[in-house]
Amino acid sequence: MSTYNYKKETTIKTTFNRNNRRDLGPRINNKILAKNIQVISETGVNLGVMPTAQALQMAIDADMDLVEINANNIPPIAKIMNYGKYKYEQKKKISEARKNQKTNELKEVWIKPFIEENDLKIKMKKVFEFLNEGDKVKISVMTKGSKRVLAIGARSGATTNLFERVIQIIGDKGTIESKSKPDERTRSIIIAPAK
Structure with missing residues (x-):
């Protein structure tokens, strides 16, 4: 025998609240609520306060x-x-600003301590x-691994020698921004493009 579950339908009453309206841009034409407004002409001349109509x-x-x-403002x-032309120009300005804005990222390059x-x-x-693209570069040396490799690397100062070689190769094409602490398992340096 099958049973049917009768669920009670509920209705939710919604009310419009002007304070909660989404910001869809400025009010235009008949959507302006004020009775009197201060008017500026298309050439930028202040025409004074007048009725909205x-x-x-x-x-x-x-x-x-x-x-x-x-x-x-009182009056608005x-x-x-x-x-339409104004919205188009604003959209175009925003698009141009995004195009011209270059976001610098932190790129990372991993190197083994005993690299050829x-x-x-x-x-x-x-x-x-x-660096030529204007990005900062984090050069990380993998010091974790088997205990034997770590012991050999620590004794020979492989990571320190490697960083010295890297800094020598970079020369004046970049500046060192920060170095990691020597006790960290992964050591790294951050290089910024030369100005």
């Missing part, structure tokens, strides 16, 4: 939009402008590519 009619006659620029400030000379040249070539 009169300012809206002026915008319609000029084949433009009435855009509320500062709603917090509105400008007569082509809102040719392998080191290849790693350093990659480091120079990152």
Whole structure:
């Protein structure tokens, strides 16, 4: 025998709250709530305080939009402008700013403590590519591993010698920003591009 579970339907009443409205940009044309506004013409001339209906009619006659620029001012400030063109120009400015903005990243290159000379040249070539792009480079030396390798590396000072070779190869193409503490298992240096 099958049973059916009757669930009680519930309805949720929602109310519109002006304070919680999403910010969709400035109010334009008929969406302006103030009765009187201070109007600025499309050329930037202050036309003074006037009723919103009169300012809206002026915008319609000029084949433009009435855009509320500062709603917090008393009376609010509105400008007569082509809102579509204004939005397009703002979007274009933001896009250009993003294009021109270069984010510098921290790139990391791992090196073994007993690296061969040719392998080191290849790693350093990659480091120079990152520095030429304007990025900082963290060169890390793998000191963890079997106890025998650590003992040999600690006695011979392999990581210290390796860092000295790396610094010598970099020369004036980069500046050392920081070094890791000698007691850490993974040792590293951070190199910034030369200015």
